[in-house]
Amino acid sequence: MKVGEMMIKLIGIDMDETFLRQDKTYDVPLFKKIMKHIKQTNRVLVIASGNSYDKLQTFFDKEDLAEIYLAGDNGNLIVKGNTILASQRLCREDVLRIVAYINQLDGYYYLISTSKTVYSLDTLPSHAEKTFLRYNQEITKISTLEEIPYDEDIVRLAIMSDHSLAQNKAITLQLKKISQKIEAVTSGDSWIDVYNKQGGKGSAIQFFQKRYGIKKSETICFGDSLNDWSMMYETLYSVSMKNADSELALITRYQIESNQEQAVQKCLYRLLTTNHLAWLHAYKLPKKRYRLIQRVRQKYHKTSV
Numbered sequence: 108m109k110v111g112e113m114m115i116k117l118i119g120i121d122m123d124e125t126f127l128r129q130d131k132t133y134d135v136p137l138f139k140k141i142m143k144h145i146k147q148t149n150r151v152l153v154i155a156s157g158n159s160y161d162k163l164q165t166f167f168d169k170e171d172l173a174e175i176y177l178a179g180d181n182g183n184l185i186v187k188g189n190t191i192l193a194s195q196r197l198c199r200e201d202v203l204r205i206v207a208y209i210n211q212l213d214g215y216y217y218l219i220s221t222s223k224t225v226y227s228l229d230t231l232p233s234h235a236e237k238t239f240l241r242y243n244q245e246i247t248k249i250s251t252l253e254e255i256p257y258d259e260d261i262v263r264l265a266i267m268s269d270h271s272l273a274q275n276k277a278i279t280l281q282l283k284k285i286s287q288k289i290e291a292v293t294s295g296d297s298w299i300d301v302y303n304k305q306g307g308k309g310s311a312i313q314f315f316q317k318r319y320g321i322k323k324s325e326t327i328c329f330g331d332s333l334n335d336w337s338m339m340y341e342t343l344y345s346v347s348m349k350n351a352d353s354e355l356a357l358i359t360r361y362q363i364e365s366n367q368e369q370a371v372q373k374c375l376y377r378l379l380t381t382n383h384l385a386w387l388h389a390y391k392l393p394k395k396r397y398r399l400i401q402r403v404r405q406k407y408h409k410t411s412v
Contacts, residue, residue: 115150115344115378117321119312119328121335122156122163123242124295124366125348131241133166134369137376142171144379151315155182155308157265157294157334159225161244180220181294181334182311183262183302193314194222195306196260201286205264205301206252208285212278214269215299218246221259228252235267264301272296272352276333293352294334309337316341327378329363329371330355344384346374361390 120126127133145152153176156163160179167175176192178185185193202219209215216235219226227236229248239246242265249255268275275293282291282301290304312326327344328335331351339345339359347359348366356362364370378384 114382115325115327115384116319117151117153117312117315117326118145118375119153119155119308119326119338119342120371121308121330121332122154122158122166124331124350125329125335126154126366126371127166128367128369131166134372137369137372138171141372141375141379142174144376146174148379150379151176151319151321153178153311153315155311155328155335155338157181157242157263157298157300159220159243160184160186161224162242165244176315178308178311180263180265181292181300181302181306182308182338183306184220184222185311185314191222193311194260194262195303195310196222196262197264197301197303198286198288199261201289202261202264203252204285205282205289208282209266215278216267218243218265218267219252219255219261220263220265221255221261223259226252226255238267239265262302262306266299266301268297268299275299292332292334292336294332300334307337308335309339309341312338312341327384329374330359331366344387346371346390356392360392361387362392363390 154163155178158179160177163177163179164172176185176187183195206217209217216231218239224247225243226247226249229250272293279291279293279299288304289301290307291299291301294300312328316326323341324343326342327346328338328342329346331348333352333355335355345359346361346363347356349362350365363374377386
């Protein structure tokens with residue numbers, strides 16, 4: 108293999124603010140070209156998103172879905188076709204404690220994702236429901252959490268906020284104090300995701316690395332928010348968007364243009380047609396100071412990712 112050449116075998120991509128434009132669209136003709144290369148070269152494409160599995164399916168046609176792995180609910184429910192390949196569940200007692208805490212706060216609303224569907228209480232305000240439906244195909248209304256069937260694993264709590272990103276980050280720290288078995292991260296400016304500490308997008312990337320014998324040096328991941336944090340530790344080629352949370356960019360090696368410019372697709376097309384990443388060095392971020400990285404890691408992830 109020539110200098111600069113390499114073989115990326117696993118591609119992990121976040122959806123909102125990374126792959127998708129703000130209006131939830133993407134460059135379909137370019138993506139078709141990308142999928143043709145992926146299929147021909149037997150690469151693994153994983154869409155790792157906070158969107159539900161049902162919602163993720165609506166973005167792609169049947170031909171593309173046959174080749175794509177969907178790691179919905181922040182990587183905690185991995186599905187191909189209609190087959191669940193892996194899931195990470197939350198302890199129901201922890202869910203009840205988290206919900207009790209959230210119910211004490213003004214301006215926070217939640218959904219509960221399971222291995223089969225998404226639930227909300229029937230008291231969910233209409234403006235929150237409308238926003239939730241942008242990321243979920245449908246919502247099942249219940250009167251109490253006890254109505255969630257016990258044969259359905261709870262894989263995530265999605266919390267919508269009327270508050271600032273800084274306030275939401277502060278809430279994640281409080282949520283982590285409720286149980287040592289959970290992870291809580293911000294997702295974009297207005298969301299908090301809670302899931303099993305052993306889960307997350309990083310665990311989804313690990314799942315496929317083990318399944319196909321793929322190394323970190325053969326993996327590339329793209330993201331914009333702190334819910335993408337864990338998968339950035341599973342790759343040598345961690346890429347944040349120009350529009351990314353500054354704390355995510357701090358721990359990524361590279362930063363490309365924004366989602367509005369469809370930078371992920373342009374990057375992937377160049378990668379797949381040239382089969383090397385020498386050009387990516389033009390997007391390499393300056394070397395970060397070790398103490399600053401450690402400070403952010405300790406703040407949000409006190410244990411290793």
